[in-house]
Amino acid sequence: xxxxxxxxxxxxxxxxxxxxxxxxxxxxxxxxxxxxxxxxxxxxxxxxxxxxxxxxxxxxxxxxxxxxxxxxxxxxxxxxxxxxxxxxxxxxxxxxxxxxxxxxxxxxxxxxxxxxxxxxxxxxxxxxxxxxxxxxxxxxxxxxxxxxxxxxxxxxxxxxxxxxxxxxxxxxxxxxxxxxxxxxxxxxxxxxxxxxxxxxxxxxxxxxxxxxxxxxxxxxxxxxxxxxxxxxxxxxxxxxxxxxxxxxxxxxxxxxxxxxxxxxxxxxxxxxxxxxxxxx
Amino acid sequence: xxxxxxxxxxxxxxxxxxxxxxxxxxxxxxxxxxxxxxxxxxxxxxxxxxxxxxxxxxxxxxxxxxxxxxxxxxxxxxxxxxxxxxxxxxxxxxxxxxxxxxxxxxxxxxxxxxxxxxxxxxxxxxxxxxxxxxxxxxxxxxxxxxxxxxxxxxxxxxxxxxxxxxxxxxxxxxxxxxxxxxxxxxxxxxxxxxxxxxxxxxxxxxxxxxxxxxxxxxxxxxxxxxxxxxxxxxxxxxxxxxxxxxxxxxxxxxxxxxxxxxxxxxxxxxxxxxxxxxxxxx
Numbered sequence: 199x200x201x202x203x204x205x206x207x208x209x210x211x212x213x214x215x216x217x218x219x220x221x222x223x224x225x226x227x228x229x230x231x232x233x234x235x236x237x238x239x240x241x242x243x244x245x246x247x248x249x250x251x252x253x254x255x256x257x258x259x260x261x262x263x264x265x266x267x268x269x270x271x272x273x274x275x276x277x278x279x280x281x282x283x284x285x286x287x288x289x290x291x292x293x294x295x296x297x298x299x300x301x302x303x304x305x306x307x308x309x310x311x312x313x314x315x316x317x318x319x320x321x322x323x324x325x326x327x328x329x330x331x332x333x334x335x336x337x338x339x340x341x342x343x344x345x346x347x348x349x350x351x352x353x354x355x356x357x358x359x360x361x362x363x364x365x366x367x368x369x370x371x372x373x374x375x376x377x378x379x380x381x382x383x384x385x386x387x388x389x390x391x392x393x394x395x396x397x398x399x400x401x402x403x404x405x406x407x408x409x410x411x412x413x414x415x416x417x418x419x420x421x422x423x424x425x426x427x428x429x430x431x432x433x434x435x436x437x438x439x440x441x442x443x444x445x446x447x448x449x450x451x452x453x454x455x456x457x458x459x460x461x462x463x464x465x466x467x468x469x470x471x472x473x474x475x476x477x478x
Numbered sequence: 479x480x481x482x483x484x485x486x487x488x489x490x491x492x493x494x495x496x497x498x499x500x501x502x503x504x505x506x507x508x509x510x511x512x513x514x515x516x517x518x519x520x521x522x523x524x525x526x527x528x529x530x531x532x533x534x535x536x537x538x539x540x541x542x543x544x545x546x547x548x549x550x551x552x553x554x555x556x557x558x559x560x561x562x563x564x565x566x567x568x569x570x571x572x573x574x575x576x577x578x579x580x581x582x583x584x585x586x587x588x589x590x591x592x593x594x595x596x597x598x599x600x601x602x603x604x605x606x607x608x609x610x611x612x613x614x615x616x617x618x619x620x621x622x623x624x625x626x627x628x629x630x631x632x633x634x635x636x637x638x639x640x641x642x643x644x645x646x647x648x649x650x651x652x653x654x655x656x657x658x659x660x661x662x663x664x665x666x667x668x669x670x671x672x673x674x675x676x677x678x679x680x681x682x683x684x685x686x687x688x689x690x691x692x693x694x695x696x697x698x699x700x701x702x703x704x705x706x707x708x709x710x711x712x713x714x715x716x717x718x719x720x721x722x723x724x725x726x727x728x729x730x731x732x733x734x735x736x737x738x739x740x741x742x743x744x745x746x747x748x749x750x751x752x753x754x755x756x757x758x759x760x
Contacts, residue, residue, distance in 0.1 A: 223592075224607075224611075225604035225607040225608045225611065226603065226604055226607075228604075228607035228610075228611075229603040229604050229606065229607045230603070232606060232607060232610075285499070288492065288495075288496055289496075291492075293489070293492065293493060293496070294493075299496055299500055301743075301746065302500045302503055302504060303499075303500065303503055304742075304749075305503070305504075305507065305739075305742075306503060306506070306507070308687065308691075308735065308738040308739060308742055309507070309691070309735060309738070310690070310691030310692075310693065310709055310734070311691065311693065312691075312693045312709045312712065312713065313510075313709070313712065313731045313734065313735075314506075316716075316724075316727070316728075316731070317506050317509065317510050317728075317731075318506065320513070320521065320522065320724070321505075321506060321509055323522070324522070327522075327523075350503065350506065354503075355753060358749075358750055358753045358754060359753055359754065361754075362750075362753075362754030403598075407598065407600070410600060411600050411601075411602075413693075413694050414692075414693045414694060414709075417693075431602075432600070432602060435602055439606060446606065449606065450603075450606050453602040453603040453605065453606065454603055456600060456602055456603070457599055457600055457602065457603040460598070460599060460600050461595075461598065461599055464598045465598075
């Protein structure tokens with residue numbers, strides 16, 4: 199039996215592994231390699247060492263977009279998670295119409311980022327009209343516009359995860375805590391939050407990575423204006439690669455820096471929250 | 479009596495609060511719907527959702543498309559790409575997930591970890607090498623770079639989802655099937671696959687929707703308007719000829735939401751279950 203299992207394993211695994219290697223590992227390695235080359239054409243290049251990495255930081259552009267992106271992501275992660283958790287708590291109390299509300303809150307997630315960006319651009323501009331400005335007048339508007347958009351799109355999705363987490367808490371646990379005289383606040387801090395730790399982990403992880411990956415919404419809402427001040431990392435990399443000839447390698451170097459950064463953040467976050475979950 | 483009244487008041491406030499939030503959530507969607515019926519020049523100036531003058535011109539003009547390419551072409555392209563992607567993801571991610579969840583092979587943990595890393599890392603670092611690779615293969619301006627990777631089970635999210643699901647199925651069934659002489663492939667086709675149908679539907683749904691909404695990859699690989707997809711077609715309204723036609727763009731945006739909304743409303747429970755599966759510790 200064991201033997202037949204081993205005999206058949208390659209049938210399932212091999213194609214996937216081969217494909218995985220072709221579709222992911224090779225581009226990954228190629229991606230790192232290319233960041234050390236200057237492209238003469240899109241298909242050809244010469245080795246230039248760390249030149250591209252130096253060029254990536256030669257002006258403030260990349261650093262600005264990095265900082266903008268970090269601030270954006272931190273604020274979005276906090277607001278989305280608090281918002282989604284609050285909604286989940288409200289919608290697990292057996293109120294009338296709970297399902298309808300859940301549906302409504304999830305709906306924005308069905309709309310593509312590019313359309314979302316345009317809708318919000320015009321709505322925000324509509325609100326700014328009396329002041330005689332638009333969303334691209336001041337990077338501040340673009341920043342908060344992106345935060346609002348990101349919240350609007352993701353709160354419903356995260357809410358669904360939190361609802362599943364809350365519904366998974368054994369009722370005996372809650373009843374026992376009630377009998378022991380736990381008030382609402384103690385209940386939240388000592389029973390509910392520790393029990394849904396896995397949901398918090400996954401939601402933080404999802405919002406964190408999508409905050410750093412955001413592209414479509416950024417392009418449609420502000421396109422980086424005014425003067426690249428609201429350009430986030432993905433858009434900055436894209437523009438470096440496609441809009442400036444001779445800078446393809448620099449774009450790739452930025453992508454490598456970006457990847458390392460996201461990997462570090464994601465790993466740190468997972469390690470911290472997993473260890474917290476185990477304590478709980 | 480008094481307590482009952484405060485309870486009632488509390489519930490009322492809570493309900494009103496949720497209703498207000500829900501209206502806030504709906505506002506942009508309703509705004510979009512309203513804007514699609516407004517004459518282009520009024521979209522910017524009219525704050526109200528309800529159009530003071532309603533017209534179907536946006537829909538007519540939008541459907542005509544850009545240049546010689548009608549908007550139906552964009553829809554057709556999007557459907558082709560999305561249906562192929564969804565089917566490929568469902569079949570190949572489930573095979574891979576079966577291997578990870580049920581078979582023993584060398585370096586399984588390492589490969590699983592690598593697969594999970596792809597879930598975490600932004601795709602940007604592989605974007606350019608992939609672009610170059612597909613260009614060498616002469617695949618630019620075809621659907622191949624978007625669809626073919628899906629046949630190679632490269633969407634780690636769905637593999638993870640299906641692995642989680644298969645792990646939740648009792649092993650006794652496949653053990654007794656093995657004793658009855660069922661081959662591994664038989665176990666997959668006769669037992670595991672039928673049992674994972676809910677997760678497969680989730681996979682189909684999300685692959686369809688995410689491909690439908692994706693803009694970045696299509697922007698990268700499709701270059702001529704007759705290959706454009708819906709999101710790209712929408713963008714044409716905004717930057718062709720400098721004269722942006724926001725009205726037709728919003729009208730076609732409304733149409734582009736219809737498939738997503740139909741899928742969502744008819745298969746809602748699979749959405750919810752799929753999202754919830756990823757949130758539970760495995």
